[in-house]
Amino acid sequence: MGTFDIIGIITMAIGGALYLWTTRTNKGLVRSENTEYQFKNEEGELKRYMADVSYIDFDKAPEDVQFKWKKRSPVAPTLAIEILSSKKPIELKRNLTKMQQVWIKNGTDIGIVIDSFGKKYYVFENGKPEFVAEEIHKPFTHELLPGYTGNFGIHADKL
Secondary structure, eight states, X not given: OOHHHHHHHHHHXXXXXXXXXXXXXXXXXXXXXXXXXXXXXXXXXXXXXXXXXXXXXXXXXXXXXXXXXXXXXXSOOSEEEEEOSOOOHHHHHHHHHHIXXXXXXXXXXXXXXXXXXXXXXXXXXXXXXXXXXXXXXXXXOOTTSTTOOBOTTTTGGGX
């Protein structure tokens, strides 16, 4: 199986687990990489961004409001996840920068960059200056996601 196939499986496993958690808890809605978010860049221009997996809690935007959005979300997600598709060091650097300078800077509460190649994931939190690196097989939990446990190491050993 090719690298992109495995990354696709990892992405679906993470998104699927998050989706199952939201259907069980009725806390919010999960989105795939096809969802656009719009933020102003440093020059003040509106730019569109997409995370591999994202989630917006109903406390940020109620369900009926989220279903009324036509083209893109005007609200930063509660959780944004970026999954590396290459083991090149520049890819990790690019995604860590994007998480801090785009997602967190624009109001995302929790950001996660998953490096299945390097067997780590990086957790960003709004209001905290530094990210935390974790071993990829360490389960992820967070107080903003009560009852959710992320298994970001699933299938990582196949890369």
